[in-house]
Amino acid sequence: MRRILKKGIEHKKARWGWFFVLPSMAFFAVFSFYPIVNALYTSLFRKRLLSLRPPTFIGLENYEYLLKSPDFWNSIKATFIFTLGTFIPILVFSLLLAAFIMSRKRFQKFFQMAFYSPAVLSSVVAAAIWLLILDPRGLANMGANFLLGTKGVDYKWLASANMVRFSTILVYFWKYIGYFTIIYITGLASIPQSLHEAAKIDGASGWKDFWHITIPLLKPTTVLVSIMSMLQCLKTFSTQYLFTQSGAPLEPINVITLNIYNTAIRDHNIGRASAMSIILFIIMLFFTWLQFKASRSGGEVDYM
Amino acid sequence: MKIIKGQSLLVDVIIWALLIATALLILSPIVFMFTASLMPARDIVKMPYRWIPEELYLDNYAQAIRGNDGSYIYPRNILNSFIVAGLVSVTTVLLSALTGYGLAKFPFKGRNLVFLLIMATMMIPFEAIMIPLYLVATSLNIQNTYIGLILPFLTNAFGIFLMRQYLITFPDEILDAARIDGSGELSIFWRIILPNSAPAVATLAILTFRSQWDNLLWPLLISQSEEMKTIPLYIVKFAMEKHTNEGAMMAAASIASIPILILFITLSKYFVSGASLYSSRKG
Numbered sequence: 001m002r003r004i005l006k007k008g009i010e011h012k013k014a015r016w017g018w019f020f021v022l023p024s025m026a027f028f029a030v031f032s033f034y035p036i037v038n039a040l041y042t043s044l045f046r047k048r049l050l051s052l053r054p055p056t057f058i059g060l061e062n063y064e065y066l067l068k069s070p071d072f073w074n075s076i077k078a079t080f081i082f083t084l085g086t087f088i089p090i091l092v093f094s095l096l097l098a099a100f101i102m103s104r105k106r107f108q109k110f111f112q113m114a115f116y117s118p119a120v121l122s123s124v125v126a127a128a129i130w131l132l133i134l135d136p137r138g139l140a141n142m143g144a145n146f147l148l149g150t151k152g153v154d155y156k157w158l159a160s161a162n163m164v165r166f167s168t169i170l171v172y173f174w175k176y177i178g179y180f181t182i183i184y185i186t187g188l189a190s191i192p193q194s195l196h197e198a199a200k201i202d203g204a205s206g207w208k209d210f211w212h213i214t215i216p217l218l219k220p221t222t223v224l225v226s227i228m229s230m231l232q233c234l235k236t237f238s239t240q241y242l243f244t245q246s247g248a249p250l251e252p253i254n255v256i257t258l259n260i261y262n263t264a265i266r267d268h269n270i271g272r273a274s275a276m277s278i279i280l281f282i283i284m285l286f287f288t289w290l291q292f293k294a295s296r297s298g299g300e301v302d303y304m
Numbered sequence: 305m306k307i308i309k310g311q312s313l314l315v316d317v318i319i320w321a322l323l324i325a326t327a328l329l330i331l332s333p334i335v336f337m338f339t340a341s342l343m344p345a346r347d348i349v350k351m352p353y354r355w356i357p358e359e360l361y362l363d364n365y366a367q368a369i370r371g372n373d374g375s376y377i378y379p380r381n382i383l384n385s386f387i388v389a390g391l392v393s394v395t396t397v398l399l400s401a402l403t404g405y406g407l408a409k410f411p412f413k414g415r416n417l418v419f420l421l422i423m424a425t426m427m428i429p430f431e432a433i434m435i436p437l438y439l440v441a442t443s444l445n446i447q448n449t450y451i452g453l454i455l456p457f458l459t460n461a462f463g464i465f466l467m468r469q470y471l472i473t474f475p476d477e478i479l480d481a482a483r484i485d486g487s488g489e490l491s492i493f494w495r496i497i498l499p500n501s502a503p504a505v506a507t508l509a510i511l512t513f514r515s516q517w518d519n520l521l522w523p524l525l526i527s528q529s530e531e532m533k534t535i536p537l538y539i540v541k542f543a544m545e546k547h548t549n550e551g552a553m554m555a556a557a558s559i560a561s562i563p564i565l566i567l568f569i570t571l572s573k574y575f576v577s578g579a580s581l582y583s584s585r586k587g
């Protein structure tokens with residue numbers, strides 16, 4: 001009798017469980033899984049936006065075209081320059097800033113807030129502010145001239161190929177450094193105080209403690225920050241879009257997302273844009289897989 | 305907590321100086337936005353830059369709202385941003401709480417698979433599916449509507465994960481007691497679960513609002529008329545104009561930033577907990 005009752009309750013619970021998860025599952029089916037499958041399918045067709053002709057099946061031709069296209073390789077190059085150029089400095093500086101903040105007894109909260117504030121602004125607003133700062137007559141030239149001891153030199157922040165790459169990196173670095181600083185602070189706070197005390201008793205200096213205790217124990221946070229910032233950078237769009245829309249050269253900052261957008265919306269080439277989307281998806285899957293692998297093999301740290 | 309032990313006064317002073325200098329550097333572009341929004345265009349490029357405007361030049365704000373020829377409808381675009389970000393926050397919180405609750409408290413066959421599938425959607429970047437989504441929106445004929453702007457963002461894996469983690473430790477005794485008292489499952493969710501998840505709900509609502517306030521790509525694809533544009537599209541329009549008034553552009557950017565900065569200053573702990581949540585993602 002009791003068992004039957006219990007079984008009845010479990011059955012009822014299971015039904016409610018499904019009831020609660022079903023709306024979201026239906027949502028993901030339509031707005032996540034279907035589109036990615038659809039992108040894969042469309043990437044095998046010659047398909048044009050607004051065209052009345054039915055799409056023609058062309059197999060892997062879109063991919064073949066892309067792999068031979070200098071324009072596509074330029075996008076890969078632009079994306080990777082941006083990603084590496086952004087996430088490595090973010091990794092180093094957010095760790096340093098977090099350590100500095102944690103070493104203070106006062107104003108920790110204030111510094112966290114100050115560093116984090118650009119991250120709450122819209123990326124379009126951030127890009128618009130920097131557009132003016134990087135203007136030939138703007139603050140960036142003034143600051144650079146002051147620091148480098150030059151006079152009246154225009155550093156062409158938004159005009160020369162390398163400088164415009166550097167400028168997009170600068171905007172991103174500025175916007176997200178505080179975000180990752182906070183993640184590092186959480187990581188630092190989770191290291192038991194007793195370990196630092198033990199190191200102190202053993203005679204380790206502040207820097208030795210930092211190098212031999214803090215950094216190794218922070219490995220899970222470092223893995224997390226690298227992958228998160230890398231994935232974030234691979235998806236960058238707004239800054240590059242706004243900069244090119246206001247006249248910066250396209251080629252050096254034609255990142256994959258911008259290329260997908262232009263190929264689909266400006267050139268109406270849906271098939272090719274889909275193939276590019278799938279390649280972006282695969283690149284990001286690879287990095288996510290790398291994260292799992294890295295966090296499995298010694299990513300977990302045992303404090304004991 | 306000491307990570308770098310202050311070995312001497314010198315080290316201490318250097319660290320303070322570095323922190324203060326970094327804070328000033330990081331804040332200066334934001335200060336620049338607000339001060340430039342209060343200056344005539346010629347003063348913005350006058351060197352050295354005046355960090356304190358001599359007079360409050362409010363014409364920029366008038367121009368940001370109306371445009372040079374009075375044809376801009378910034379207030380409407382701001383309203384759109386509030387509507388879209390507000391509605392998306394509500395649906396995200398409700399759907400994520402519902403699903404997170406189901407995953408946390410109701411054992412059913414295939415629950416782990418469902419959870420895994422939801423987490424897998426985190427790996428599908430919006431940028432890779434925007435074109436198919438755009439085609440879906442066109443075939444449903446919802447481009448240029450609020451429904452179209454909202455539909456792809458009704459909920460997300462991060463929100464579900466957040467709610468599940470939060471609710472997994474919720475005491476079962478309370479739920480069972482409510483059941484014995486004869487409460488239905490939906491009323492338990494509405495009257496017990498939702499009110500008791502306030503911190504998680506607040507974090508999720510704020511993060512969702514912020515990310516929708518920031519959304520450029522999707523409105524760029526489906527908002528066609530000026531009436532359906534959101535703030536980011538309006539700023540892009542400003543930046544694209546050849547002889548744009550820099551002061552008015554910064555005024556538009558300031559208006560776009562004030563609501564989100566007020567949220568940040570008053571509710572900063574939710575922003576911070578949202579950021580640090582990622583580091584406990586493994587749980």
